[in-house]
Amino acid sequence: MVSLRRLFWLRWALLSAQATMLLTCEALAGVILPYRPLLIIFALQTLFNLMTGLRLHLHSSDDAAPSDAELMGQLMVDLTALSAILFFTGGATNPFVSFYLPGLAIAAAILPWRMVMALALFALACYSVLLLEYVPLNLINPDNAVNYHLAGMWLNFVASAVMIAFFVARLSGVLRQRDAQLSQAQEQLLREARVEALNAQAAAVAHEIGTPLSTLAVIAGELRGDAEHRQHGATPVAGYLADLQTMEQQIELCKSILARLREDHATVAPQAIASWLPAFVERWQLRHPQAQLQASAAPAAAAQEIEPARVGQILTILLDNAARSQQGATPPLQLSIALESGTPHATLCFRVADHGGGIAPLLRQHLGEAPVASSHGGQGIGAYLAQSTALRMGGRLSWHDHAGGGTVAELRLPLAARAAAGA
Structure with missing residues (x-):
């Protein structure tokens, strides 16, 4: 689409330059041109470019790109029109005969090499014919022919340089941008493939761990029953009653987490942060009774809706890592949610x-981009999964130093991208 659009506008520029030369050539250079055939050629070029504009509109409506054959046809018409103009203006003796080269340079930038070779052979054939058959230029003063030829060559060089710099250089920039987007898409596909492999592995582990958890639940229940029984009150197990109750609680929590894995998260309706946050904090505190968590949401953010499954998964990983890093330090963990509107789209932070x-x-540079080992015994898989989930939602994770010591992990989700993901 970009190539055809640039050809469309470049053809209008060439038609304007040709019309200007047709009107001023006799007065400025003393060359009498055959106006009638040239005007017919210019009219046909104009009609063809109007049809090209219609094709551009159709491609935009269908969100489709022109084929290589269509682009080759466009350049073939341009080379044919140039040959016809040169035929009536001196043939190979016209200093603008090297205008074939910019056209071939454009073809080389946008077409496969076989089509470029076909256009080059066509241009060579036209040039060869123009060596033998052409309408000579009618000069008012033939003695100035050499000067006119040199001036024409200078104008030809300027026009060719402008065409190549404008079209080929700009098109090369578009191609480099497209290559960068392709590389980014390939990296995203690789990341998603890794995440899918980890998800499959997690599903297998969740299936296998169900039986050991059930066994532990039975044993813990029996030990707690013995500890609570009055006849066994003097046994050593009675001193571990509180620990056994905590163990049962944690086992039930693990079983409830495994049960949630069976839910189809895609069907979970979005929830407002105000109603979702207290339940999320309560569930996380059950998993980390030794840690303290203070959570707050700004009024503007509390009214926003989120996907509870994916956002909860990311925040759980971040909070788990924060609790592991803090290792029982007295200050509580802080979870704050704000709505920022300074970017093109409002962002939940x-x-x-x-x-x-x-x-x-050094570790922060790779955190979230690939699994990496940390000083706390982790392997960075959680951060990697969290970053992948954030990217699929149109957001991103980042880590910064905390002013009071420690780390601040930030999850930013654009509201527009989040709404599109939930649609």
């Missing part, structure tokens, strides 16, 4: 702050 030992700069 989730901040998780801890007072741990921080993240090494």
Whole structure:
């Protein structure tokens, strides 16, 4: 689409330059041109470019790109029109005969090499014919022919340089941008493939771990029953009653987490942050009874809706890492949610702050981009999964140093991208 659009506008520029030369050539250069055939050629070029504009509109409506054959046909028409103009204006003796080269340079930038070779052979054939058959230029003063030829060559060089610089250089920039987008898409596909592999592995582990958890639940229940029984009150197990109750609670929590894996998260309706946040904090505190968490949401953010499954998954990973980094430090973890409107789209910003030992700069560069080992024994898989989920939602994760020591993890989700993902 970009190539055809540039050909369309370049052809209008050439037609304007040709019309200007037709009107001023006799007065400025003393060359009498055959106006009638040239006007017919210009009219046909104008009609063809109007049809090209219609094709551009149809391609835009269908969101389709022109084929290589269509682009080759466009350039073939241009070379044919140039040959016809040169035929009536001196043939190979016209200094603008090298205008074939910019056309071939454009073809080389947008077409496969076989089509470029076909156009080059066509241009060579036209040039060869113009060596033998052409209408000589009618000069008012033939003695100035050499000067006119040199001036024409200078104008030809300027026009060719402008065409190549404008079209080929700009088109090369578009192609480089497209290559960069393709590379980014390939990286995204690779990331998603890794995430799918990890998800499949997690599903298999969840299936296998169900039986051991059920066994542990039975054993913990029996031990708690023995600890609570009056006849067994003097046995050593009675001293572990509180621990056994906590163990049962954690096992039930694990079983409830596994049960949630069976839910289809795609069908979970969005929830407002105000109603979702307290339940999320309560569930996380059950998993980390030794940690303290303070959560707050700004009024503007509390009214926004989120996807509870995916956002909850990301924040759970961030909070787990923060709790592991802080390792029982007295200051509570901080979870704050704000709505920022300084960007092109309003953005929800989730901040998780801890007072741990921080993240090494070298580790931070790769955190979330690939699984990496940390000083706390983790492998960085959670951060990698969280980053992948954030990218699929149109957002991104980042980590910064906390002013009071520790780390701040930020999840930013554009509202427009989040709405599109939920649609």
